[in-house]
Amino acid sequence: MLISFGCFFELEPLAETGGSLGGGGTFGAVGGEGGDTPVAGEGGSGAGGDPVFPGCNSVPGTKDCGAGCVPVGPENGCNDPECRPCPSVANAAAPTCGGDGGPCQIASCNSGFADCDGDLSSYGVESGGNGCEYSFGTIAEANQPLSVPRAQILVADGTRDDWSGIPAYRLEHPCVDCQDDGTAFRPSAQNEAPPSSDLSAYVRVAWDANNFYVLAEAFDDFIFSDGSSVDNGSCRTNGDYVPGPMCEDAFAIYFDGRQNGGNYGNEDHRIFIGASGASFAPSQGQPPTGTVVTRLLPSPGPRCYRLEAQFDWKLLVSNQGQPVDGKFPPAANQSYGFDIAVSDWDQSLTDASSFERQSQLFYTQRPAQSELHPSIAGVGVIVLTDHSGSDPQTPQ
Numbered sequence: 111m112l113i114s115f116g117c118f119f120e121l122e123p124l125a126e127t128g129g130s131l132g133g134g135g136t137f138g139a140v141g142g143e144g145g146d147t148p149v150a151g152e153g154g155s156g157a158g159g160d161p162v163f164p165g166c167n168s169v170p171g172t173k174d175c176g177a178g179c180v181p182v183g184p185e186n187g188c189n190d191p192e193c194r195p196c197p198s199v200a201n202a203a204a205p206t207c208g209g210d211g212g213p214c215q216i217a218s219c220n221s222g223f224a225d226c227d228g229d230l231s232s233y234g235v236e237s238g239g240n241g242c243e244y245s246f247g248t249i250a251e252a253n254q255p256l257s258v259p260r261a262q263i264l265v266a267d268g269t270r271d272d273w274s275g276i277p278a279y280r281l282e283h284p285c286v287d288c289q290d291d292g293t294a295f296r297p298s299a300q301n302e303a304p305p306s307s308d309l310s311a312y313v314r315v316a317w318d319a320n321n322f323y324v325l326a327e328a329f330d331d332f333i334f335s336d337g338s339s340v341d342n343g344s345c346r347t348n349g350d351y352v353p354g355p356m357c358e359d360a361f362a363i364y365f366d367g368r369q370n371g372g373n374y375g376n377e378d379h380r381i382f383i384g385a386s387g388a389s390f391a392p393s394q395g396q397p398p399t400g401t402v403v404t405r406l407l408p409s410p411g412p413r414c415y416r417l418e419a420q421f422d423w424k425l426l427v428s429n430q431g432q433p434v435d436g437k438f439p440p441a442a443n444q445s446y447g448f449d450i451a452v453s454d455w456d457q458s459l460t461d462a463s464s465f466e467r468q469s470q471l472f473y474t475q476r477p478a479q480s481e482l483h484p485s486i487a488g489v490g491v492i493v494l495t496d497h498s499g500s501d502p503q504t505p506q
Contacts (some may be wrong), residue, residue, distance in 0.1 A: 226411025
């Protein structure tokens with residue numbers, strides 16, 4: 111909080127000999143003293159300048175904008191010497207000043223938008239750049255159960271164009287003191303949600319007769335996508351070192367095909383998909399070839415990453431490839447357990463040479479100290495819906 115103190119000065123009577131006032135000082139300097147002859151005083155900027163009020167330099171957090179000492183703020187350009195106000199930018203919160211009266215900056219983007227190109231961390235008074243330029247789509251309130259629309263999604267096209275009109279949901283729930291299903295892998299994630307200026311993520315889901323689809327997108331102020339370089343004891347499962355998406359910024363997708371609880375079955379899945387594009391299933395082993403297809407979409411900027419994934423229904427809910435009544439083949443009004451989380455790896459808070467997972471956000475609010483298992487209470491429920499009245503694909 112900036113505290114403004116008054117700036118006091120005393121006017122001396124004009125000398126009867128007609129001496130002049132001192133010249134105005136430059137920004138941050140005090141004008142010179144008056145002379146005995148009509149010339150500018152020494153130490154000032156010369157004749158004709160506006161006087162700088164004595165005391166501005168000695169009062170922290172203030173500067174002179176021509177009418178006295180005023181608190182430094184976005185309304186007068188933060189550290190801009192000409193006191194031009196910080197411009198507002200598109201899809202963003204009001205401007206603020208950087209630490210210690212630094213340049214204009216934006217603390218956060220509006221919900222559903224991101225500064226993927228990173229030009230708002232520090233910007234000048236001339237322009238706010240392109241603002242929070244990236245839209246995550248039409249944002250909807252999270253519901254339970256979550257209705258999943260039928261749609262024709264083509265993961266191979268490398269774009270998100272076919273997701274148009276499908277709502278996006280924000281991941282916003284931390285998992286308090288969670289544990290990773292009895293393995294040696296433990297998150298160092300904090301038990302509170304980070305600010306959106308550090309991490310924000312959104313997910314969209316869809317289905318057809320063959321696959322279940324996920325589009326996951328994240329803003330991350332620092333994207334760490336080199337999980338293969340991490341071996342700090344927190345990237346192990348069953349005692350074995352597991353490099354890759356478990357140890358980098360990543361999404362983890364949980365699926366409980368039959369909502370039947372208990373230990374891992376062949377319809378329970380937890381699959382990490384990292385910012386590097388790599389995927390890994392730590393508990394069940396890698397899915398059969400072709401049953402899970404993932405694709406890292408082109409990045410909209412250095413602070414964002416996004417991915418698509420499709421999951422074969424035969425993997426998710428069949429019993430050794432055989433139909434399961436009420437679950438497989440998929441149909442409208444059938445329900446399944448589903449959740450998704452995003453992990454944020456950053457430079458360690460205690461060791462600058464290493465990285466650690468500092469935050470983790472879920473779509474579904476989970477109970478404290480729960481295990482991160484697809485069948486544990488707290489996993490969300492999705493219900494397939496059929497808005498179109500027709501199936502875009504024929505089961506294969």
